[in-house]
């Protein structure tokens with residue numbers, strides 16, 4: 001028994017082969033300048049090709065799509081798209097030298113609008129979503145808040161009730177694809193939820209007052 005390559009050797013060989021290929025895309029690290037989401041994802045895939053997938057979110061600190069399995073786009077009209085991305089910039093790997101590329105050190109959220117080459121990066125998911133709405137649908141903050149009495153655990157029913165209420169109470173120009181609704185939540189339900197408004201836009205949690 002000698003010279004038989006193990007599975008590990010093969011994986012290592014493949015990673016080295018990927019690393020040997022030239023790369024001219026997005027730098028393979030945490031970046032803050034604007035890039036198209038597809039280019040960010042391509043860079044993350046390249047990093048995994050070179051370094052393997054194990055612990056890749058924390059080892060690479062690179063941007064990746066926030067939701068797997070569905071295209072994370074809420075277009076208000078033809079002009080804007082929302083792509084949500086995450087990056088884990090926490091680092092407890094001693095051999096990483098972050099004097100060259102300092103990291104913010106938290107879970108970072110990016111809202112990205114490819115048609116405008118616009119993006120925002122924050123430490124708070126809700127803030128990223130809200131800032132995109134400021135960008136794509138200014139004026140949304142003045143929309144009426146859905147009355148709490150309309151809320152029900154039955155999602156299908158809730159959607160129908162919200163649609164009816166919006167038809168009666170929303171300004172005409174806000175009754176269009178991608179428009180958000182604002183709803184009051186209990187203290188633990190403060191996350192904005194994409195695709196849950198009657199118009200296919202966000203269900204935004206009203207600020208607590």
Ligand SMILES: [Zn+2]
Pocket residue numbers: 079080081113115116118135136
């Ligand atoms: Zn835009």
